[in-house]
Amino acid sequence: MTAVSEKMWVSDIVKEVPKSADIFRRNRIDYCCGGRMPLGEAVEARGLDLESVMEEINSIDQHEGGGLDVRYLDEAGIITFIQNRYHQELLNELSALTPYVTKLARKHGPGEPHLVRLQELYRTLKNEMxxxxxxEDRHVFPLIIEFMKDPASGLVETVKPHVDGLEADHEAVGDILKEMRDITDDFTPHEAACGTYQLVYARLEKIEKDTFDHVHLENNVLFERVKSAM
Structure with a gap:
């Protein structure tokens, strides 16, 4: 691709250069629900240096690591990728991490109240996801596949509220993750943190990364295609 410019939308940059998501996440720039804004505006809102951010993005080696470019998949292929890469892995991790979050809040919560709040947020995130x-798996994705096969089939009024609802869900999950990051000091455990403390923070940060990538793929690739066909 050509070099990024301050007028390019953040979401479009991530579609072109997926690894730029790491830069945006590190700088707390929303590339999912709030990614439909020019890079210059997003960087200014965070009080960052635009030239430095653009230079870092433009220096990414796009050939490194290869990987699947979902832009070349049809809608059914994107959905299959989302389900295989994100859905089942997320559900497995949310289940596996629960006892550690519970243990952390029970053991350290009395002296560190933010860990009790973290457990509350985690429960909400788990239930929501x-x-x-x-x-998505049972209702919306099959409906999207059917609609995209024949956009003139009369399904627009059925599909649209489902997509709008999923995007609202994404906004709510994004707010939960942002509060998690705020109260954990960017998922940074203190120097005396025990092993469970460090494990929970590291795995929550991984959940955040995967969820943001997951939401970006749905909002800015799959749903964007659906809306263009309406």
């Missing part, structure tokens, strides 16, 4: 992915 279980319901969200089930709704």
């Amino acid at each position: 279980i319901a969200h992915t089930e709704d």
Whole structure:
């Protein structure tokens, strides 16, 4: 691709250069629900140096590591990728991490109240994502595939509220993750943190990364295609 410019949308940059998501996440620039804004505006809102951010993005080696470019998949292929890469892995991790989050809040929460709040947020995130992915897998994704096969089939009024609802869900999950990052000092454990403390923070940060990438793929690739066909 050509070099990024300050007028390019953040979401479009991530579609062109997926590894730029790491830069945006590190600098707390929303490339998912809030990614439809020019890079210059997003950087200014965070009080960052535009030239430095653009230079870092433009220096990414786009050939390094290869990987799947979902832009060349049809809608059914994108959905299959989302389900295989994100849905099942997320559900497995949310289940596996639960006892560690519980243990951390029980053991250290009395002296560090933010860990009790972290457990509350985690429970909400877990419940929201279980319901969200089930709704997508059972209802919305099959409907999208049917609609995209024949956009003139009369399904527009059925599909649109489902897509709008999923995007609203994404906004709510994004708010949960942002609060998690805020109260954990960017998922940075203190120097005396025990092994469970470090494990929970590291795995929550991985969940955040995967969820942002997951939401970006749905909002800015899959749903964008659906809306263009309406």
